[in-house]
Amino acid sequence: xxxxxxxxxxxxxxxxxxxxxxxxxxxxxxxxxxxxxxxxxxxxxxxxxxxxxxxxxxxxxxxxxxxxxxxxxxxxxxxxxxxxxxxxxxxxxxxxxxxxxxxxxxxxxxxxxxxxxxxxxxxxxxxxxxxxxxxxxxxxxxxxxxxxxxxxxxxxxxxxxxxxxxxxxxxxxxxxxxxxxxxxxxxxxxxxxxxxxxxxxxxxxxxxxxxxxxxxxxxxxxxxxxxxxxxxxxxxxxxxxxxxxxxxxxxxxxxxxxxxxxxxxxxxxxxxxxxxxxxxxxxxxxxxxxxxx
Amino acid sequence: xxxxxxxxxxxxxxxxxxxxxxxxxxxxxxxxxxxxxxxxxxxxxxxxxxxxxxxxxxxxxxxxxxxxxxxxxxxxxxxxxxxxxxxxxxxxxxxxxxxxxxxxxxxxxxxxxxxxxxxxxxxxxxxxxxxxxxxxxxxxxxxxxxxxxxxxxxxxxxxxxxxxxxxxxxxxxxxxxxxxxxxxxxxxxxxxxxxxxxxxxxxxxxxxxxxxxxxxxxxxxxxxxxxxxxxxxxxxxxxxxxxxxxxxxxxxxxxxxxxxx
Amino acid sequence: xxxxxxxxxxxxxxxxxxxxxxxxxxxxxxxxxxxxxxxxxxxxxxxxxxxxxxxxxxxxxxxxxxxxxxxxxxxxxxxxxxxxxxxxxxxxxxxxxxxxxxxxxxxxxxxxxxxxxxxxxxxxxxxxxxxxxxxxxxxxxxxxxxxxxxxxxxxxxxxxxxxxxxxxxxxxxxxxxxxxxxxxxxxxxxxxxxxxxxxxxxxxxxxxxxxxxxxxxxxxxxxxxxxxxxxxxxxxxxxxxxxxxxxxxxxxxxxxxxxxxxxxxxxxxxxxxxxxxxxxxxxxxxxxxxxxxxxxxxxxxxxxxxxxxxxxxxxxxxxxxxxxxxxxxxxxxxxxxxxxxxxxxxx
Numbered sequence: 001x002x003x004x005x006x007x008x009x010x011x012x013x014x015x016x017x018x019x020x021x022x023x024x025x026x027x028x029x030x031x032x033x034x035x036x037x038x039x040x041x042x043x044x045x046x047x048x049x050x051x052x053x054x055x056x057x058x059x060x061x062x063x064x065x066x067x068x069x070x071x072x073x074x075x076x077x078x079x080x081x082x083x084x085x086x087x088x089x090x091x092x093x094x095x096x097x098x099x100x101x102x103x104x105x106x107x108x109x110x111x112x113x114x115x116x117x118x119x120x121x122x123x124x125x126x127x128x129x130x131x132x133x134x135x136x137x138x139x140x141x142x143x144x145x146x147x148x149x150x151x152x153x154x155x156x157x158x159x160x161x162x163x164x165x166x167x168x169x170x171x172x173x174x175x176x177x178x179x180x181x182x183x184x185x186x187x188x189x190x191x192x193x194x195x196x197x198x199x200x201x202x203x204x205x206x207x208x209x210x211x212x213x214x215x216x217x218x219x220x221x222x223x224x225x226x227x228x229x230x231x232x233x234x235x236x237x238x239x240x241x242x243x244x245x246x247x248x249x250x251x252x253x254x255x256x257x258x259x260x261x262x263x264x265x266x267x268x269x270x271x272x273x274x275x276x277x278x279x280x281x282x283x284x285x286x287x288x289x290x291x292x293x
Numbered sequence: 294x295x296x297x298x299x300x301x302x303x304x305x306x307x308x309x310x311x312x313x314x315x316x317x318x319x320x321x322x323x324x325x326x327x328x329x330x331x332x333x334x335x336x337x338x339x340x341x342x343x344x345x346x347x348x349x350x351x352x353x354x355x356x357x358x359x360x361x362x363x364x365x366x367x368x369x370x371x372x373x374x375x376x377x378x379x380x381x382x383x384x385x386x387x388x389x390x391x392x393x394x395x396x397x398x399x400x401x402x403x404x405x406x407x408x409x410x411x412x413x414x415x416x417x418x419x420x421x422x423x424x425x426x427x428x429x430x431x432x433x434x435x436x437x438x439x440x441x442x443x444x445x446x447x448x449x450x451x452x453x454x455x456x457x458x459x460x461x462x463x464x465x466x467x468x469x470x471x472x473x474x475x476x477x478x479x480x481x482x483x484x485x486x487x488x489x490x491x492x493x494x495x496x497x498x499x500x501x502x503x504x505x506x507x508x509x510x511x512x513x514x515x516x517x518x519x520x521x522x523x524x525x526x527x528x529x530x531x532x533x534x535x536x537x538x539x540x541x542x543x544x545x546x547x548x549x550x551x552x553x554x
Numbered sequence: 555x556x557x558x559x560x561x562x563x564x565x566x567x568x569x570x571x572x573x574x575x576x577x578x579x580x581x582x583x584x585x586x587x588x589x590x591x592x593x594x595x596x597x598x599x600x601x602x603x604x605x606x607x608x609x610x611x612x613x614x615x616x617x618x619x620x621x622x623x624x625x626x627x628x629x630x631x632x633x634x635x636x637x638x639x640x641x642x643x644x645x646x647x648x649x650x651x652x653x654x655x656x657x658x659x660x661x662x663x664x665x666x667x668x669x670x671x672x673x674x675x676x677x678x679x680x681x682x683x684x685x686x687x688x689x690x691x692x693x694x695x696x697x698x699x700x701x702x703x704x705x706x707x708x709x710x711x712x713x714x715x716x717x718x719x720x721x722x723x724x725x726x727x728x729x730x731x732x733x734x735x736x737x738x739x740x741x742x743x744x745x746x747x748x749x750x751x752x753x754x755x756x757x758x759x760x761x762x763x764x765x766x767x768x769x770x771x772x773x774x775x776x777x778x779x780x781x782x783x784x785x786x787x788x789x790x791x792x793x794x795x796x797x798x799x800x801x802x803x804x805x806x807x808x809x810x811x812x813x814x815x816x817x818x819x820x821x822x823x824x825x826x827x828x829x830x831x832x833x834x835x836x837x838x839x840x841x842x843x844x845x846x847x848x849x850x851x852x853x854x855x856x857x858x859x860x861x862x863x864x865x866x867x868x869x870x871x872x873x874x875x876x877x878x879x880x881x882x883x884x885x886x887x888x889x890x891x892x893x894x895x896x897x898x899x900x901x
Binding site: 083086111112236270 | 606678794801802805809835840841843847848852873
Binding site for chain 3: 343345364365366367369370374375377381382383384385386387390393394395397398400402404406407408410414418421441442454457461
């Protein structure tokens with residue numbers, strides 16, 4: 001029972017983190033129907049920028065966090081303008097290759113600036129590293145920070161999409177780009193900002209998770225797969241779905257590792273993707289669409 | 294014997310009854326128009342006939358063989374062809390190749406034959422190309438044979454797609470809004486093309502259309518759908534004056550306008 | 555014939571294969587190895603282009619299938635003592651059978667969803683190769699005895715080289731012919747208008763399965779040759795990076811073009827060799843090159859070739875048509891494709 005509750009707790013907190021990655025993927029997909037394969041690397045960029053500011057630059061934590069997220073935002077804009085804008089209309093295969101190219105560039109820059117293949121950067125803990133005790137369960141405070149952050153981000157996004165003009169523009173562009181264009185919306189600008197918001201989310205996830213895990217240039221892809229699994233499980237077009245998917249994935253991983261074998265932890269994400277796509281093609285909360293002929 | 298018989302077909306999508314016990318028969322060599330307000334279920338009817346959707350109840354018979362629930366490619370093999378509202382000309386091949394694909398079921402080259410370029414395969418390819426050119430000439434687009442599939446205007450594509458359906462000598466062709474996007478002149482050309490198809494090839498044409506002038510002018514019979522039900526079935530003149538049909542299109546506005554004044 | 559007309563896809567292929575055939579005469583051992591690798595990549599690219607380019611099935615499992623071919627061949631030799639010549643066909647067929655199973659999810663999924671599902675499958679396969687140590691020897695890989703050429707008096711690496719050369723040429727001809735037949739048309743039809751293709755009688759399951767079977771067979775053959783070439787098999791040769799390279803080859807070369815596959819494969823192998831010079835900035839340069847290609851030649855180099863070399867006469871089967879621009883634009887071709895001729899008498 002103790003192990004179960006421990007696994008549950010870890011599962012939910014890791015899951016919250018996957019949810020954060022997934023949210024960025026979902027937002028970009030909803031708007032542009034593009035899956036940004038470089039999304040995980042943006043997470044790495046956020047973490048690395050935070051490291052640079054906080055550890056190497058001595059800037060206090062909160063400003064470092066904001067700088068890192070802003071930096072990721074800028075990187076998002078840059079990648080959209082340079083790599084995606086002109087390629088978007090040429091078909092999915094070309095877009096995917098372009099995102100792969102961006103992924104390599106980001107990884108390469110990360111490796112060049114912050115270290116080679118074997119180097120792991122250790123980010124010092126932000127909050128007290130003493131685990132908190134809830135009954136029989138021990139949780140790291142940083143994990144709670146992540147959980148809290150996910151809730152805040154989700155609420156902020158919900159508000160953003162429902163209440164602000166920019167949010168509504170993004171939704172309009174997502175559901176019907178041509179109509180949006182006819183209404184006068186600058187959809188290329190909107191795409192750009194959507195990518196940037198997605199990138200900022202990834203960056204934020206990177207910063208939040210940095211104290212809990214080691215940073216290394218290749219961390220991006222692993223994260224991407226997990227975020228993707230969470231997003232697909234929840235339904236690629238659903239924001240609450242991303243959160244639900246993330247939590248479920250986190251739980252599944254911990255339970256598999258705990259009750260089956262630790263090596264199963266890695267493969268759970270892949271099995272989840274395959275299972276979700278075959279049996280729940282629109283995800284748990286995604287919209288169901290009829291094929292129109 | 295009718296070519297196609299639709300027998301009390303019903304289908305619902307997510308709680309909405311798209312077709313409600315619709316029955317109709319289509320005989321050899323006739324042109325039948327299907328009209329009705331938007332959302333009446335016209336395209337759904339075509340989708341059900343050609344196998345894209347399976348009806349909840351009812352049957353479809355093609356020359357007395359039950360085809361309900363068969364896969365679309367199998368139904369195509371039995372002599373039923375169709376065009377779509379959106380252009381489905383294959384953009385990645387030449388127009389000639391588009392036409393040759395129309396003869397897919399009338400050719401039999403296997404992987405083996407293609408790999409070895411057997412005499413039989415080469416002869417078959419030559420024959421397919423020749424028939425493809427003939428079919429293009431029939432609709433007057435012979436000169437476009439070697440152009441890629443995406444150079445035609447929307448209206449031109451619709452005509453070529455009709456040619457593509459004819460090339461396999463089907464018994465019945467379903468046309469989903471063939472006149473959409475056509476200018477007035479082109480509509481007249483379409484009118485004569487449809488007549489030529491019926492007269493020279495004896496093919497049954499079932500046509501969804503909104504261009505009433507075309508439908509009334511060229512059809513031997515007209516079927517009217519409204520909200521998933523068939524509300525009329527007869528010669529164009531009868532339909533034109535049928536009060537139920539008029540009401541379906543115009544609603545009760547005329548009465549309301551009268552009472553208000 | 556004027557010179558420009560001579561410079562076309564035929565001469566390109568002849569030149570490339572001629573040089574490759576003569577390579578053992580003047581190249582050192584390393585260059586010969588790279589040449590052999592280029593042949594294998596040509597095979598992989600040809601197969602993948604059939605699946606992704608012609609049939610429009612965006613699958614990301616090819617590297618894993620390549621691995622299954624290699625592992626199948628190698629394990630039959632190591633565990634059961636078979637000779638290379640017996641193990642290779644079986645390994646290739648095994649890869650083909652497993653790859654064909656992917657046609658089933660392909661019936662229900664398309665676009666990004668199919669990409670993800672096949673990617674997940676590939677990663678899961680990688681996991682199996684890593685963890686099923688009793689059979690696959692785990693992450694460290696294992697050695698394979700070299701193919702035995704018996705009584706044929708040929709040097710080891712020459713032997714495998716010529717075999718690769720012959721197989722590659724054979725598969726190239728095979729691909730060219732298949733794609734110019736009704737089967738190729740069925741693939742393109744499926745890609746460009748699935749519903750219409752069905753209404754013309756094309757059975758989606760049959761042709762999707764065929765596309766997967768063909769590409770998996772090619773990958774399996776390449777895998778078998780790989781194990782013979784390297785004498786060593788390990789999981790990391792068949793990972794995501796490998797998949798990315800293969801994808802990049804066909805996208806850079808031209809989706810829906812047989813010659814494009816060859817072009818892309820040759821070019822990318824060359825680029826990867828050049829990148830070795832860029833020690834620490836390798837990834838950045840590679841990524842930048844990919845981006846540059848996608849921005850400037852999103853439909854592949856064959857479009858460029860076709861436009862500037864009048865002798866380049868392969869009819870293109872690009873998705874969206876030649877010279878396609880943003881959706882909604884009515885495209886009229888300036889004259890770049892006037893050299894196409896679809897006369898069936900030409901073989």
